[in-house]
Amino acid sequence: MASWRAALHRCAEQPVHDSTEAQNEEYEHGPQREIQSGIPRFFVKKKVPSSELAQKFGEAAYAEFISFQRNSLLSNEELDILWDALLERATGETDEERQISYADFDQINSTLPAKFRSFFKPSCYMRFVEEDDGTISVLQFFNYVLRKVSLLQARLDLSVYDDDRDGYLTEEDLQRYVADLIPSLNLHTLSKSFHKFYLCTASRKFGFFLDPMRRGKIGIQNILLSPILTELFELREPELPKDYERSNWFSAYSSLRVYGQFLNLDTDRNGMLSRSELGKYNSGSLTDLFLDRVFQECQTYGGEMDYRTFLDFVLAVENIQTPEAISYCFRMLDIKGEGYLDEHTIMYFFKAVADKMMSMGHETVGIRDVKNEVFDMANPQMSDRITLTDLIKCGVGGTIIKMLCDVQGFWSYETREVPDPSKTTA
Incomplete structure (x- = not known):
């Protein structure tokens, strides 16, 4: 019954944009004096809470909003209920062959609680119609629900670390997010003393691929749409194939390999890499x-490269x-x-x-x-x-x-x- 759960953390789907109409109105129709000047408005200054009380109120309201959204998500038990209801009315022998008609689809909708309603709209049914008889694949529809739930869950989890609630996470925010994930990931071979280096290694991949302009922050929507988050979630599997463990950047093997490279190159043991030390990379x-150009273009400290800059180089x-x-x-x-x-x-x-x-x-x-x-x-x-x-x-x-x-x-x-x-x- 619950064999679908392993797929829950590997699926993703495009999210709904979170910009409000008020924000769009503010952006598109800025102050009249800027329109008259002919210079388009490209920056809207964020409003800072006027007092500590206002800040606390905003944090409490945001926490309440997150809690409300979590309660609206389907739980594992409710997903079990949905799967059983679909199988009860489906035709076909195997999971891949099982189909369901719109009449049965609508009947299931009437028997389930209200929180299932968003998945049983006619438009949702029509996106899966491929057969001439108008039926849809039970497995495809259920996988869609899984992807939707997984996406919304990930969005809420990431939003918790968005302290200023602007839809972006800094690298430090991502490190806090990954740190809280560690107990649920297949990283049992990592010692606690290595966790700070692991967090730097993990967050740097998000920064390298999702923050090309080096603004110091990454949109939550971009994180959700990226395969990088899916790669991280794969570590929730209790057993990882050896070849996959070697190719996954977030695995214990990969993080120890990259940090080991850094230590082996750092022959003077000062925690930094000089130009001559990096010259021994890749034999x-x-x-x-x-390599001269790397040291000219990348950020260095006293002419030497730190671990974070080395991670960019390796990536x-x-x-x-x-x-x-x-x-x-x-x-x-x-x-x-x-x-x-x-x-x-x-x-x-x-x-x-x-x-x-x-x-x-x-x-x-x-x-x-x-x-x-x-x-x-x-x-x-x-x-x-x-x-x-x-x-x-x-x-x-x-x-x-x-x-x-x-x-x-x-x-x-x-x-x-x-x-x-x-x-x-x-």
């Missing part, structure tokens, strides 16, 4: 030129095909700050790769040949320059970046298996 395959390198990682690395490649890479920039960076390969005993590589290949791969809008948009749109932007910065990355590309056209079948 020293990254070029000196690229970019390990997720190099994502738009966020490509954007991160593009900052390093755009050495002139012009917003594009020209032929000279491409050859400048690849020469560092070619020189490093020669020092390792490899044969000389034609720099101009690689430059031409890079432009062919990027297929830029303008023939003499490659923009960030070109790199993201071409689908192989991450490969291009590795070719220009990483000896192993270029070697992997150079020795890739190319399909033989004569052996392909029609």
